[in-house]
Amino acid sequence: MADILQILILGLALGGVIALMGSGLSLVFGVMRIVNLAHPSLIIGGAYVTYWAFKMTGVDPIVMLPVASLIMAAIGVLLYRLMFERETKSAKYSEMTVLLTFALAMMVEGLLGGLFTNTQRVVSPDYATDAFFIGDLFIPKGQLYAGIVSLVIITALSLFLKYSRLGYAIRATTQNREAAELLGVNVNFICILAFAIGIGLAGAAGSLVSFVFSFFPAKHWEWIAMLMSVVVLGGMGSILGTVVAALLLSVIAAFVGTWIGATWSTLTFFLALFLILLVRPQGLFGEKPEMA
């Protein structure tokens, strides 16, 4: 019983971080229909910002999180204006964004590789290697803090989307872009804002990832499949779905990793992606696609 509880706790803590990693991806797809394959590479960008801040000044990664988030959000605004804004009227916009963001991911990887080399990095605040012990239970402080901070950020995001005026505008644009525009929403501004928030979330996730996982510029290829599994299972564009899917898959992966073998745990995400596309392509909280 204690074993099961132990695996559950580790899975949930990690799931929280994966939920944050996926929520920006989901938001950006929901509002703008951009399939952002570069999202994990931007998470790694946030991780490098945090890593260098820690290395140079010793600033705690969690304290650095808002700064990394703001820096990445600003980069997000720049990227949106340069790469996506002019294409929004294109009939093949979503398809085009797949190619654009694929190219962006490679560029970011190349840039980070050139600047920081492909050496594996990890930020090591004291708590990253420490743990709480409750009876037989072992709870790594790093994962726990990262999971809690992730869930706090996602809750704040959900409250912002649910109750604020801009949140209303973002949700409205997600559900019916034309209607939002007709009711006075400046849709272009909302797209820039949502993209900035999405990439800002990538920056925030990067700060947390920096002490939970080791990272290097090409690591994003491992993460994109995992994050796409989470976002597709949750229902593309649904933040709640992303959180539920991330927690669910992380817990399953933790059980698989413990009972079957660590090398099999990653397979959980891919198997889930495969099955969900076969059985319920709209995901847990997504809408059924209309048939042509």
Added chain:
Amino acid sequence: MTELLQVTNITAGYGDGPAILDGAHLTVEPGKVHCIIGPNGAGKSTLMKAICGMLTIRKGDVVFKGKRLNGMRPDQILREGICFVPQERALFPKMTVRENLRMGGFILDDKKELERRIEGILERFPILRERADQHAGTMSGGQQQTLAMARTLIIKPAIVMLDEPSLGLAPKIVQEMFDIMKMMSAEGVTVLLVEQNALMGLKNSDWGVVLDLGRTLFEGPAATVLADPRIQELYLGGKKAA
């Protein structure tokens, strides 16, 4: 005649494509119901989209209360007092009725005033109060159309443009929609309507506009349009107005 909105020989189309409207004109008088009729592809919906700023006007003018609207964005035109409900009703399916109404008043800065106006709408449309916390996407077609029309009233618009509000609705519900339009008109809101059911549209309107191949063929009092033998033959299937 004191016109509220004057559309003069406009040319407009989608993107870089061919012009759908080419020489369309329209005069809208305050407080009346205006019905635009015409065959499929005549440019009826395109005309509304051009007026509300969703399409770029290539030639001609749209003048509202003496102000030229050409080149303005939809949100700017809405702030001038022109609301547009497209064919698909433009609701937010995963938002509740109340949230949809809140979005109707997105351009209002005074939150308390917005909530007061929402209460006013819920008072006038009891079906919406009953379903205030229900997601709009789960309501019937008639209820959704009622919500779409009621939502326009939140900002107290000067003109409400409705693109085929009767589309997909049962005849009894269609009459309810026309009753709402008449109520709007009685309250001083000018209604501009595109209607596929030309006979019903004109019977419930004060002014008729006939559009074909992107240009205005004829406009005048609805009764005159209804009585015109050419119009009856071409657009009313030869039916005589009762």
